[in-house]
Amino acid sequence: MSRRRICITTGSRAEYGHMQWLARDIADDTELELQFMVLGMHMAPQYGMTVREIEADGFFVNEKVETALASDSPVSIAKSMGLAVSGCAEALARLRPDVLVILGDRYEMVSAALAALVLRIPIAHIHGGETTEGAFDEALRHSITKMAHLHFTAAEPYRRRVIQLGEAPERVFNFGGPGLDTLLRQKLMTIQELSASTGFDLDGGPLLLVTYHPVTLAGGDPAGGIGALVDALERFPDTRILITGVNADTGNSRITTAFQALRLRHPARVFMIDSLGHHRYISAMSHAAAMVGNSSSGIGEAPALGLPTVNIGDRQKGRLRAESIIDCAEDADAIATALTQALSPDFRQTARSCEAPYGRGGASSRIKDVLKTASLDGILMKSFHDLAPEVIR
Structure with missing residues (x-):
């Protein structure tokens, strides 16, 4: 039986940091094949060429998508998003993953999600359902939620919000934040x-x-x-x-x-x-x-x-x-x-002594298990999950 291909996409050091242990768990599972598609800030010298950090951790980067961000103006960022859609489409067509994993809400991730959506590649989204009212990431995050098919939220209120957006409850999981796994699995x-x-x-x-x-x-x-x-x-x-x-x-x-x-x-x-x-x-x-x-x-x-x-x-x-x-x-x-x-x-x-609302680690292995075992048959055909009328009132 062929291994299920799981492609992790990341455009910034922060995204990769949150998914580092998930990538390790996928790579260590003999029934899964890990792929990496890297874009955005990872390849920019002014942001530290952080693609090297991924490679230094022992991962092979299958695809490097150039987005040519010339400046930080709104027009430049919008043009970069368009280039990223084109580059991700070509990269994903070559990789042919069974699932594309996206974390968070940056504009590069919307580009990757759009390409995967058109190519009919199931999307798993991590950290959906959150709100950041001071950034346009708010709209981008919820847009990715509507394009995604499996959802891994970091807290129970966020799980409920993803369901409120019309996603099927059986495909929405609350395991906490995977970025916290460093606290459990690596000596600081x-x-x-x-x-x-x-x-x-x-x-x-x-x-x-x-x-x-x-x-x-x-x-x-x-x-x-x-x-x-x-x-x-x-x-x-x-x-x-x-x-x-x-x-x-x-x-x-x-x-x-x-x-x-x-x-x-x-x-x-x-x-x-x-x-x-x-x-x-x-x-x-x-x-x-x-x-x-x-x-x-x-x-x-x-x-x-x-x-x-x-x-x-x-x-x-x-x-x-x-x-x-x-x-x-x-x-x-x-x-x-x-x-x-x-x-x-x-x-x-x-x-x-305070309580940590996003957990204290352990999410990565649980996310990996769902990515490994979730049925992908018919997963692209999403129905809108309506809330009961009494919930809406």
């Missing part, structure tokens, strides 16, 4: 190992891990909050600050430039890196005193590590919150006040 780096790996001395004071991306549905400037964030960070001179690379969204260049200027003003304590990779990123979280920014990792992974998060602005508005998260406006005083609270002993104790 010591602060000394992390410092040696990055070339930065991260052990000279409280460490702030900063990940901040454009707010793509903001009424004004998607990078408008960066000045306030930099101003606030400069008010904590006794900290070490580790800044990770910015997503390839409109406003990227202004945020990156502001962070680079901060690094140049304080070269002894501010460090910036295009990509840590998932292992180093989770390791950095385990040693940080607080996480600052507007990344989903501050909402999902940080609570599982007991790490306080200062979540800035509306980019993550709508996601489930742990008690370890402090929401604040894109205002320097508000950010500084929130960070002072996050660094306080009482709040750090609260963060260490």
Whole structure:
């Protein structure tokens, strides 16, 4: 009997980090064949050429789809999406997977889903049903849900929301977030190992891990909050600050430039890196005193590590919150006040004891089992699952 071909597609370091252990479980199963289709930021030098991280982990990348993102303007991103649809269609026609696995909500993943839909390839979607009211990822995520055939959500409210979108309940699973499996399955780096790996001395004071991306549905400037964030960070001179690379969204260049200027003003304590990779990123979280920014990792992974998060602005508005998260406006005083609270002993104790809404690991093997055993007969013919009238009222 031929092995079932499972193709994982990824366009960013974050997506790959969440699916790394799922890929390992698929590769280790003798009844499955793992394929990788890589696109987007993975092949861009300005974002760290992170396709190399996938290959360094021992995976063969079957297809590399160029999307030629020339700038971070809306027109450039829209054109890149079109190129990605074309490239993914050609790649998937060669690979002929039985299932295409997509995670999340970035625009590259919509392109991959569109190509698979037309090619009649079943789609498995991870992290559907979530809401991020401050980013156009909100619409992209729900669009992928409607194109997908198997759904793996990270929390029960998200499972219910996918069903609310008309998906059959028997094809919607809640196993938690697969990105948390690193906590269970890989030894995290010591602060000394992390410092040696990055070339930065991260052990000279409280460490702030900063990940901040454009707010793509903001009424004004998607990078408008960066000045306030930099101003606030400069008010904590006794900290070490580790800044990770910015997503390839409109406003990227202004945020990156502001962070680079901060690094140049304080070269002894501010460090910036295009990509840590998932292992180093989770390791950095385990040693940080607080996480600052507007990344989903501050909402999902940080609570599982007991790490306080200062979540800035509306980019993550709508996601489930742990008690370890402090929401604040894109205002320097508000950010500084929130960070002072996050660094306080009482709040750090609260963060260490809080409940993690997305689980604490173990999802990857369960997702793999469903991908392996789910019947694909007739799966492309989806019927809309209507809610009972009393539920709608």
